Amino acid sequence: MSKDDTTQTVQDNASGDSALIEKLKKHKAANAGINETKLPDTGITASWPKFKPHHVWMKAQRLSKKNPHAVMDNYLPLICKFDGEKMTLEEFKSLIPTDDVLHLTGEVMGDDDEEGNEGNVLH
DSSP states (O other), X not given: OOHHHHHHHHHHHHTSSOHHXXXXXXHHHHTOSEEEEEOTTTOXXXXXXXXXXXXXXXXXXXXXXXXXXXXXXXXXXXXXXXXXXXXXXXXXXXXXXXXXXXXXXXXXXXXXXXXXXXXXXXX
């Protein structure tokens, strides 16, 4: 580490957060709020934070153990509320129909930009 690198680190720490941390905090603040969608089969409103913290995804992966196909089934009930209520994983798996799960997966993990999806039958 050069003397200039050390000086910059000291200056960043003395003024609070580094430029990187400030940028990330601004991004998080700009993405505050809630997204929601009405599930097509049940008519339930599902909601989730616009800023989805990574630790929730990591928890879903841990719950899935060695089954990568189960990650989304674990993630959705962790990140979403349904008509304002949380559901357990078992409730989610047994009570939410497949059409609603597929719709919700697309909404939560999909791209907000509809442009360029002309050939995608789901859009």
